[in-house]
Amino acid sequence: MAKVNTLRRQRDFDRLFESGKRYYDKLLVTVVHLRLESDQARVAFIVGRKVDKRAVVRNRVKRRLREAWRREVPQPSVGVDIAFVASPASAQASYWDLAEVMKAHLAQAGLA
RNA sequence: AGAGUGGGUCGGGUGGUCGCGCCGGCUCUUGUAGCCGGUGAGGAAAGUCCGAGCUCCAUAGGGCACAGUGCUGGCGAAAUGCCAGGCGGGGUGACCCGCGGAAAGUGGCACAGAAACUACACCGCCGAUGGCCCGUCCGGGCACAGGCAAGGGUGAAAUGGUGAGGUAAGAGCUCACCAGCGUCGGGGCGACCCGGCGGCUGGCUAAACCCCACUCGGAGCAAGGCCCAAUAGGAGAGCGCAGAGUUGCCCGCUCAAUAGCUCUCGGGUAGGCCGCUAGUGGGGGCUGGCAACAGCCCUCCCAGAUAAAUGACCGUCACCUGCCCACCGGCAGGCACAAAACUCGGCUUAUAGACACACUCUCCGC
């Protein structure tokens, strides 16, 4: 995943969480916001300290999410910002569980 | 064979399919591109408990306070670190744990108890001596004066312990040994140890104040430096006053809002770049030293991310647990603690299991 497709500015996060549409699950909360001025999709994976105290576990969840985004889901061709926020239950979830939830949320958003 | 002690090393291997950060090279359509090559988490990277380097600050100067350290000697840049030794305590033992000063002063020691520090006298013991009574002047009784601190009892702790002598009863009152104190001689760099002598002893608490010796400016890479959109129109320097700053206070030193006057044209947010990895560095050998460690020689280059790379999935082998099983083997599950964020030296805490070494105890065999 190229750097251009990573969401990193505080301003972008503020706009995404203020006006984005949310899809909920026990493992994952997905926030989607369309950006018409661009045709690039930007994505962020958020795993807070409440998921698990240990950095090793949080890093594993983040990497599984990133891998699921890369392999299990068709890349959107429209301008859109997406944030995947992991919940504490995702620390015990397998790669395939996370991928299923991600696919379902993107289908609901009409991106897949 | 079993149980254990000490320090040390390692902490999954291998294959397949996709993928990531950084560095270097090449290519072109010069880009947030493609290809090739190299490289990419730990013993604790952790907690942030100590200490350094490095950077900045209004210069860091003095005094007091506060704070820290605390057996001795050595090592180390330094440290609440390490090594060796000393003493005390624990363990059958290998070994482990602790550490200045209580006759410089102040304070505290609840409850209980007679008394808790100028020690004391409730029960108790004695009553030799003096007193009173009986009585033949021997003697016996009373417990008034008085003597005692051995025994009982209270407490965490009661002014040395054990034994003998001694006495009216007792007591370091006397003696022997032990503990403590002082002193002399010897050994050791020293903590301290060994021996002699003396008087016969003087609670505990300093992780209470304190005393003694030594140490101490503050903040921290979000330090700090550089380049600079948009927006706003001020911003900076000098003079000057209330004032402000340094972990607390005093002195000292420094700075200086706003208003005013004079001069100058820069300051800085978002963002980006540097700091940013070669360093008190790792490995091997020799020499000195009991050791920590030091010196010399050879050799190696070993992460630099920033919404944050170092992986995901699927096999297989090894290991562990459970079940089935006469055995071969099969099935299921597990396979630790945990991830850099300027760097380094320590400490502390978490950690499935594996390996080798040295040593101790018990039992058995020869």
Place this chain on the structure above:
RNA sequence: UGCCGGGUGGUGAAGGGGUAUCACGGCUGACUCUGGAUCAGUUAUCGGAGGUUCGAAUCCUCCCCCGGCAG
């Protein structure tokens, strides 16, 4: 990542070496025909583990948890 502050009944707070205190709740009982008010009782191994002390919520050390500041 760095630096601070704090954990005491259900809740909010005192206490800084000597039987753990107060307020508001909750529960039980008494009073009342019933309820309220009132009175009495009950509800804590002081975040955990070691250490210093005769004795620790308090002093020291190490862990765990919560919150804040620095963009």
